[in-house]
Amino acid sequence: MVIQSNMTSKAISVVWEDTLEVFQKYNVPITEKTLQVLVTDNILQVLLTELNNVVGSSHATCIEGG
Template structure:
């Protein structure tokens, strides 16, 4: 996965503009706070999966740590 929980919504949208629609769907403001600090854990898992799907990233396209 490219997009991770320690990233902020604002920085994600700056790199991948199309993710703005996903944040709107989940009613998440584009702040500088990390996703893990603004989204409940049970929603975070779904959100990360959807954000990464939006940008075309999966666990098979990226290796851990790089």
């Protein structure tokens, strides 16, 4: 699974605890709001890349639909 902008920081951090440090680094609160709502567009791609690196996930390691 790839972490995406329509996921919430709370759901992500529950599944992947290692992401908490990344959220802290970018001052992203752990809430039920989606990442696309919580951060600006210019930070969103950087955040998604770093989160996916932390969990070892990329589009290359995942199949469509799960």
